[in-house]
Amino acid sequence: MTTSTLLPPNVELRPKASSDGSDSQLLEVSMGPQHPSTHGVFRMDVALDGEHVVKLKPVFGYLHRNHEKIAENESYLGSMPYTDRLDYFCSLTNNWAYALAVETLAGIVVPERAEYLRVITAELTRLQNHASLVGFLMQDMGASGTPLMYAFREREKILDLFEALTGARMMCNYMRFGGCRVDAPAGWMQQAQQVIDAFPRFLDEFEKLLTGNEILMARTQGIGVLSKELAINAGVTGPMLRACGVNYDLRKVDKYGIYDRFKFRIPLGEHGDVYDRCMIRLLEMRESLTILQQAMKEIPAGPIQDPKTKIRGFRPKPGEAYGRIEAPKGELGFYLVSDGSPNPYRYRVRPPSLINLTVLEDMCLGRNIADVVIILGSVDIVMGEVDR
C-alpha cells in the first residue's frame, strides 16, 4: 500500500487539446444546492472537460445549525429528541447510538426486553432505509416513480409500526439511557410480525424488478469503483465499505447490545461499484429479516427500564466515552466528554454520511455528470447528518 495513491486526487485543471486544434476550455458547473439529485441542500463544484469530470469539490454547510454546540448547552436527556433530526430517515438508530454512548460513559445496564425492542426497531429502521435508498437510486437513474413508490409503500407500513410504538412516524425519540421510553402496546407484536412476514414478498418483487434489469446493469456496473485499500483508509463504513469486500460490520465486530445472540450473515461485494452497493442493501434487508424473526420469537417479558436509573437531573462522573453502532448508513458514533455537570462538556457526532463522502471525488473523476448523480445516490447521504 503506497500512501501517495490514497491522498486526495491532485487534479490538473487543463483541458485536453481538441483534435481540430481549436481552443477548448473547462466548464465549471455548480451542481446544487437546489438540485433534485443531491438529496437535500448539497452542492458539488464540478469542472468538466467536455462530458468528463476533472474536478469535484463537495460544498457543505447549507443545513448547518451547530447541533454539537446546542447539545453542549442542553442536558443529556434534552439532546435525545434532537438526535432524531440528524439522519431523519433513521431516528431510532440515532437514538440508540446516543443512548449507547451515554450508557458507556455512565455504566448503565439495559434490561433484556429493552435490548430486544432496540434490536427490533433498529432492524426495522434498516429495512425502511435500505428500501427507500434503492428506490431513490432508481429515481436518480430515471426510473421515475415506480420503484420508489414500491419502496415507499413498504416504508409506510414500518412507519405505521413506529407510530404505534413511539407516537411519531419519523421523529421517534424512543430510547432512554438504560432502556426504552414505552413498552410495545397490546397487539403491536402481532402487527409487527405481519409486516415482517410480508416483507420477503416485497423483496422478491423488488429484486425481480431490478437485479436482472439490463438498463440498471448497464448504468451501474463498473461505475464509481472504490478500491478496498482506499475505502479502509478513507474511513468509509457501512454498506459502501462492504460492497468493496471488506468484512466489517459493527454488529459482528463490537457485538453491541445483544447482537451476539442472533445468527445472520454479512453480505459482501466484490467490485465496489454502484451495482454492488445496491445489491448489498437488498441482501442486507434479507439478513435484517432473519434477525427480526429471531428477535420476535425470543423477546422476553420484563421491565424495559431499571426504575432506579436516573434520567432527569442525570450527571455522569467526569470522563469520556465513544460509543458507536452500525447505523444503516455506516458507523454512527457519539463521543461525549463529561465534567460532572448536567450538560455534556463536549458532544460530538461522527456522521457516517459525511465521512463516506470523502471519496466522492475519487469515484467521480473521469465519469460524466449522469454517473455522478448515481454515484452520489449510492453513497446514501442525508444532509441533516452531513451538515449537523
Next chain:
Amino acid sequence: MRRWCKSLWQVRMTLEPLKAEIEANVPGCRLEIVPNPSPSAQHSLLIDAEHAVAVATFLRDAKNLQFDYCSNVTGIDWPSREITEKVKVTKTIEGPDGTPVEQEVEEVRKSQTVGHLEVVYHLYSMALKHGPVVLRMRTEDRGERVHLPSLISVWRSVDFQEREVFDLYGVVFDGHPDLRRILMWDEFVDHPMRRDYIDPDDYEYEPTAHDEVMRRTNEHHGRTA
C-alpha cells in the same frame, strides 16, 4: 454481562505495553497516558506534535497493531481556568513572647491553567478487528500557537474531519492539502465551537425582528427602542 468491564480489562492490558512499544519504535517521542476515570475506561495516549505523524504511521503499519481505520476526529476546547488548591506552608510568625516561631499554615493558592485546544483521534483496526486506541494532541495555547500536524498522509478519513476542527475550533493542521472552512461559509471569522464564542447579535438576516431579538439588535446598533 456488563459491557464496560470488558473494555476496562482490554485497555489496562493494552495501553501500557502499547506505549512501551511505540517508544521503542519511534525514537524521541514523548507519550503520556491520559487516564479516563469514567466506567467506559477508554484511556488515551497524549502524543507530541513533533512525532505525531511518525507515531500514527507506526500504529497503522506495525504488523501486530494495524490501526488502519481512523474513525473519529474531533476537537475539544479547554480554556484557561482558575485552580484553587490548598497548600501547607511553614511560616515564621512572631510568637506571643516576641520570639519567632515556626508554624504550619494552610494557604489557598490560585493559579491559572494554560488554555489549549485538544484534538482527539479514535483508531480501530479493520484487519485485526480491535480498538479503540484514543490519541490526543494538544496545542500550546488558544491564540497564535494553534498549529498541529495533519495526519492526512496516514489516514485519508481525517480529511473532512480535520477541516471541521479547523473550522469550528481554529486548530491549524500543517500539511493538510485543502484546509478550508467546511461547515461555516468562507467569509466567517470566528470559531463557533470554542467555549468563549459569543453569538452574533446584529441579526443581519432577521427580517421581522421582535421581542428579545429586537432588543438585542437595538443594543448592537446602539439604538434605544
